[in-house]
Structure formats: C-alpha cells, structure tokens
Amino acid sequence: THRAYTSEDASTLRLTLYQYQVCPFCCKLRSFLDFYGIKYHIVEVEPVMRKELKFSDYRKVPILVQEDAKGSTIQMNDSSVIVSALSTMMSTDQKDLGQIVTYYPKIVTPKKGLFGREKVEYLNRYDIMLGKPGRSKAEKEEKQWRHWVDDVLVHYLPPNIYRTPSEALQAFDYISEMSQYGAIKKIFSKYFGAAGMYFVSIKLKKKYNLKEDVRQSLYDASREWMAAVGDREFMGGAQPNLADLAVYGVLSSIEGLDAFNDTVRETTIGPWYQRTKKAVMSHAGSP
Ligand code: GSH
Incomplete structure (x- = not known):
C-alpha cells in the first residue's frame, strides 16, 4: 500500500x-538517500570546532x-x-515536511x-506515519531491526575498530583520509585521535557488554542479522528495506578496516553486503 x-x-x-x-x-x-536517488549537498563538518553547526x-x-x-x-x-x-513524505500523501517533523518531538533530559x-x-x-492504524508483519520487522542497528550494532564498532593501538592508527588514517584534512591536522588527528579512542573504546566495551574478544560480538551481530534475513535476498524481499539500508550503512562506515574484513571472512554477511551496496550505489530505489 505504500505509494511509490x-x-x-x-x-x-x-x-x-x-x-x-x-x-x-x-x-x-546516506545509504538511504543514495538508494532512493535523493540528491543533497554535503557540508563536511570540522570535528574540533564544528563551526559549520553554529x-x-x-x-x-x-x-x-x-x-x-x-x-x-x-x-x-x-x-x-x-x-x-x-x-513518511515519500510513501504517503503528506508532503509538508515542516508538519511531518512535528511528529517526532524532542525530549530533553x-x-x-x-x-x-x-x-x-x-x-x-x-x-513511518502512514496515517492508518496497525502495522504489517514486514513493517514491524523493519522497525525492530532499525532499532537494533542503533541500540546494538553501532555500539560494537568502536571497540572493534580501535581494538589495538595499530588498528586505532589504521582507523584514524582512514578517517583523516576520508575527511580531507590538511597535512598537519591529519597527523594530529591520527596520533591523538587514535590514542584517545583506544582508551575510550575500552570503556565502551564494558558499557555495551561486548565479549572479551570484541570481534566475537561483531560476528554474533552479523550472524544474528543474516539469520533474520534468512533465505530472502534482502530483509525487504527483492529490494532492501530500511533495515537493510541501516545495517549496510553502518557497516559501510568501517569497510576496508580489519574489523570489517574479519567479519566478512568469519560470517556469511559478505554477499548480502555486496548486493545491498550495489542497490545503494545504483540508486535502485529511485523513481
Ligand atoms: N542518534 C543520533 C543519530 O542517529 O543521528 C546520533 C548521532 C551522533 O552521535 N553523532 C556523532 C556526533 O555528532 C558523530 S558519529 N557526536 C557529537 C556529540 O555527541 O557532541
């Protein structure tokens, strides 16, 4: 019943x-925007002063x-x-984004x-505010797994990508490469950032109850996700749904790092990941 x-x-x-x-x-x-072929300008925020967010x-x-x-x-x-x-805007007749954002009120503690x-x-x-009561099984499943991505999967990334000093350096090399910093900032960010996150990640490992060998938690999560997808091409069936896009998007942030490569080697998530990547990169959901 979703309007295209x-x-x-x-x-x-x-x-x-x-x-x-x-x-x-x-x-x-971005995995969501790109899959649907929604265009956007990017403002890359400088992470120390964050002037762009003023x-x-x-x-x-x-x-x-x-x-x-x-x-x-x-x-x-x-x-x-x-x-x-x-x-909500894309799948219903509600077109007023200003109105739609009021459905997601802010709670400040x-x-x-x-x-x-x-x-x-x-x-x-x-x-997604469909303006009708009740949710289909597929809608409930999609919601549940989007929740899981934010509550579980993302928390498994930092302890894994900053697991050892050398992995922390690898991660920061990658981060500063992708963020187009100047040369001096690259060096500062690499060494101070890596050292800082190495220690922060030890705390995060405890806070989010990762296993002693943090990789095992990441593998468990990947296996849990693949079990939920089952023998479908995507959780969404022939096309990714919002849960596929969320899991893919979060994992894409560590693509190429040891934690990612180990997970692809130790679990069966690789083919699903590549299928989803292809759907996102080719804007398979665009009108
Ligand atoms: N729940 C938020 C979302 O899903 O967008 C989390 C966003 C978030 O934590 N972003 C981080 C951030 O901006 C960057 S990875 N942190 C700055 C801060 O917490 O002050």
Missing part, C-alpha cells in the same frame, strides 16, 4: 547534509536541512528521525552535575 516515491517528490527536495564522512549515523543516512542548537551530525523555493528552511536532526520523516551532558532524544524515531 515519485520524481515530483524529488523535485521539491533541496537538501543539505551536515556530516562527518565516516560517522556511522551519517553513512546510514546555526544549530542540536550539536550532533547528521543534520539535514530542507530549503524550499522561497528560501525558508526545515531542520531535521537524528539519522533515524530523518529516514522516518522522509519515508537536563544535564546532571557539573560535567554531565544534556541528553536529546526524539520520540517515534522508527515510525
């Missing part, structure tokens, strides 16, 4: 994505800004909210203590 995404929808979108090239949440959002109270990436023909803007925050909001941080969450993050 049309070229008329596409023509009303003038989007700017504020991002870090290798942030898993940004990769997840316009925004929300201080994380990705942020997606829609500008209408008259120049008024709608700001969308949080990768999963953005995917749900655009999916004030900071505790001097060094605490304010926590910002969005309600209904995984809900």
Whole structure:
C-alpha cells in the first residue's frame, strides 16, 4: 500500500547534509538517500570546532536541512528521525515536511552535575506515519531491526575498530583520509585521535557488554542479522528495506578496516553486503 516515491517528490527536495564522512549515523543516512536517488549537498563538518553547526542548537551530525523555493528552511536532526520523516513524505500523501517533523518531538533530559551532558532524544524515531492504524508483519520487522542497528550494532564498532593501538592508527588514517584534512591536522588527528579512542573504546566495551574478544560480538551481530534475513535476498524481499539500508550503512562506515574484513571472512554477511551496496550505489530505489 505504500505509494511509490515519485520524481515530483524529488523535485521539491533541496537538501543539505551536515556530516562527518565516516560517522556511522551519517553513512546510514546516506545509504538511504543514495538508494532512493535523493540528491543533497554535503557540508563536511570540522570535528574540533564544528563551526559549520553554529546555526544549530542540536550539536550532533547528521543534520539535514530542507530549503524550499522561497528560501525558508526545515531542520531535521537524528539519522533515524530523518529516514522516518522522509519515508513518511515519500510513501504517503503528506508532503509538508515542516508538519511531518512535528511528529517526532524532542525530549530533553537536563544535564546532571557539573560535567554531565544534556541528553536529546526524539520520540517515534522508527515510525513511518502512514496515517492508518496497525502495522504489517514486514513493517514491524523493519522497525525492530532499525532499532537494533542503533541500540546494538553501532555500539560494537568502536571497540572493534580501535581494538589495538595499530588498528586505532589504521582507523584514524582512514578517517583523516576520508575527511580531507590538511597535512598537519591529519597527523594530529591520527596520533591523538587514535590514542584517545583506544582508551575510550575500552570503556565502551564494558558499557555495551561486548565479549572479551570484541570481534566475537561483531560476528554474533552479523550472524544474528543474516539469520533474520534468512533465505530472502534482502530483509525487504527483492529490494532492501530500511533495515537493510541501516545495517549496510553502518557497516559501510568501517569497510576496508580489519574489523570489517574479519567479519566478512568469519560470517556469511559478505554477499548480502555486496548486493545491498550495489542497490545503494545504483540508486535502485529511485523513481
Ligand atoms: N542518534 C543520533 C543519530 O542517529 O543521528 C546520533 C548521532 C551522533 O552521535 N553523532 C556523532 C556526533 O555528532 C558523530 S558519529 N557526536 C557529537 C556529540 O555527541 O557532541
């Protein structure tokens, strides 16, 4: 019953994505935009000063800004909210993005203590507002696995890509390469970033209950995902659904690193990953 995404929808979108090239949440959002062939301008945010985000109270990436023909803007925050909001627009008769974003209200938990941080969450993050009650089995499954990507899968990445000092250096080489920093900044980012994340990741390993050998947690997650896909080409059937795009997008942020290569070798996720990549790169969902 989903109305197909049309070229008329596409023509009303003038989007700017504020991002870090290798942030898993940004990769997840891009996999969605690219699969549907939705065009967007990219503003690469400089991660230390983040001047590019000055316009925004929300201080994380990705942020997606829609500008209408008259120049008024709608700001969308949080990768999963953005995917749900655009999916709502694309698959229903609701075309007013300004209205649609109000379906995902912000919940702010004030900071505790001097060094605490304010926590910002969005309600209904995984809900596509179809304007009808009830959800099909396929819709429930898609939602459940999108949730899993944010709650489980992403947390397995840092302890894996910064597992050892040499892997942390490899990861930071890759990050600074992809982020087009200048030469000096590359060196600083590589050594300080790698050292910092190596130690942070030891904490994250505990916080998110990874196994002693952190690779095993990543393999478990990949196997769990492949078991859920089963003998389908994609979880979405003949085409990826939002869960396929989310799992692919998050994993694409570490493609080429040891953690990724080990996972492809030790599990059966490789062929599904390549199929999904092809669908995304070829904009298989475009109108
Ligand atoms: N729930 C958010 C989403 O899905 O978009 C998470 C976004 C997020 O944590 N982004 C990181 C960030 O901007 C970059 S990977 N962190 C900066 C900060 O937390 O201040």
